[in-house]
Amino acid sequence: MFERVALVGIGLIGSSLAHAMRRGGLAGRIAIATRSAETLKRAEELGLGDEYHADAAVAVAGADLVIVSVPVGASGAVAQTIGPALKPGAIVTDVGSTKGSVITQMQPELPGNVHFIPGHPIAGTEHSGPDAGFADLFDGRWCILTPLPGTDAEAISSLTRFWEACGSKVDVMDPQHHDMVLAIVSHLPHIIAYNIVGTADDLEAVTKSEVIKYSASGFRDFTRLAASDPTMWRDVCLHNRDAILEMLARFSEDLSALQRAVRWGDGEKLFDLFTRTRAVRKSIIEAGQEIDVPDFGRHVVAHPPKP
Numbered sequence: 672m673f674e675r676v677a678l679v680g681i682g683l684i685g686s687s688l689a690h691a692m693r694r695g696g697l698a699g700r701i702a703i704a705t706r707s708a709e710t711l712k713r714a715e716e717l718g719l720g721d722e723y724h725a726d727a728a729v730a731v732a733g734a735d736l737v738i739v740s741v742p743v744g745a746s747g748a749v750a751q752t753i754g755p756a757l758k759p760g761a762i763v764t765d766v767g768s769t770k771g772s773v774i775t776q777m778q779p780e781l782p783g784n785v786h787f788i789p790g791h792p793i794a795g796t797e798h799s800g801p802d803a804g805f806a807d808l809f810d811g812r813w814c815i816l817t818p819l820p821g822t823d824a825e826a827i828s829s830l831t832r833f834w835e836a837c838g839s840k841v842d843v844m845d846p847q848h849h850d851m852v853l854a855i856v857s858h859l860p861h862i863i864a865y866n867i868v869g870t871a872d873d874l875e876a877v878t879k880s881e882v883i884k885y886s887a888s889g890f891r892d893f894t895r896l897a898a899s900d901p902t903m904w905r906d907v908c909l910h911n912r913d914a915i916l917e918m919l920a921r922f923s924e925d926l927s928a929l930q931r932a933v934r935w936g937d938g939e940k941l942f943d944l945f946t947r948t949r950a951v952r953k954s955i956i957e958a959g960q961e962i963d964v965p966d967f968g969r970h971v972v973a974h975p976p977k978p
């Protein structure tokens with residue numbers, strides 16, 4: 672599909688892409704670059720690519736497709752490094768969890784003769800690093816592309832076909848809309864998980880080991896999310912600030928209403944809300960988006976829709 676693909680950043684997402692590309696025979700040659708020498712060495716030990724470079728500019732030279740898979744706060748620095756070395760006509764994309772900020776950081780650093788198409792696979796786990804990747808991570812999961820107005824339609828089609836060959840379904844969306852949607856469905860759940868696990872950890876001093884001993888599956892689900900990479904999620908919070916604050920404000924308002932219902936013993940209100948939310952879960956499962964997390968997320972599997 673592409674003669675030469677460069678992966679800049681080889682953590683969970685970069686390494687999963689390397690596995691998926693190998694599985695589908697999507698790249699003639701895979702060049703890998705990452706910041707830390709240790710990670711680069713590990714990528715080589717795992718045989719994730721064909722070439723390994725400490726300098727991202729060397730890795731992207733001659734590449735037809737460049738995929739930047741680094742924490743969103745590092746996107747601008749990476750674009751600055753690779754910009755002058757990019758091949759004219761190359762497709763440059765990323766996988767960052769926020770899109771408006773990535774575009775603001777990367778676009779000014781990239782030459783006008785490449786096709787910059789920001790992207791975001793809605794697939795992942797709480798694990799990070801080159802050992803965490805697996806070939807079927809993207810199978811049946813959405814990948815959202817947020818191209819800028821005027822982007823070459825053939826380049827968008829080409830990147831769409833690439834993600835489809837990696838197993839994904841592809842949607843195209845406006846970056847601001849992406850950031851608002853992801854703030855509620857992904858960023859807030861992680862922030863809430865970090866918060867509840869932090870609260871429980873504070874209580875631990877009082878409750879001794881009870882928090883761990885009696886942690887039921889509900890709390891365990893939160894600990895899975897709260898085990899996600901701190902650098903990645905710090906960057907998501909700093910780089911999707913407005914949308915996250917907007918959603919947190921709504922969340923706090925609704926939580927206050929729930930608190931009031933508990934305080935005043937308003938069983939009807941509680942029952943109505945819990946009935947409504949149960950229907951949301953049902954519709955997700957019916958849409959084929961149920962996620963199995965048998966060992967708390969090592970393998971996130973999306974089931975195909977039932978016929």
Ligand SMILES: NC(=O)C1=CN([C@@H]2O[C@H](COP(=O)(O)OP(=O)(O)OC[C@H]3O[C@@H](n4cnc5c(N)ncnc54)[C@H](O)[C@@H]3O)[C@@H](O)[C@H]2O)C=CC1
Pocket residue numbers: 679680681682683684685704705706707710740741742743745748749766767768769791792793794795796797798799800801900903907
């Ligand atoms: N973890 C997840 O579940 C998902 C993550 N994403 C996004 O994918 C991107 C990568 O995330 P992961 O692969 O999970 O992270 P990771 O922590 O597993 O890997 C990050 C990689 O970036 C490299 N890196 C960090 N700073 C760098 C810099 N300044 N220059 C060059 N390389 C640098 C690291 O060495 C590492 O290879 C992030 O933007 C994240 O928001 C998107 C979907 C899911």
Ligand SMILES: O=C(O)C(=O)Cc1ccc(O)cc1
Pocket residue numbers: 767768792793794795796797857896968
């Ligand atoms: O592990 C989970 O449950 C996730 O939600 C994974 C994830 C994390 C970040 C993204 O931008 C997309 C997916």
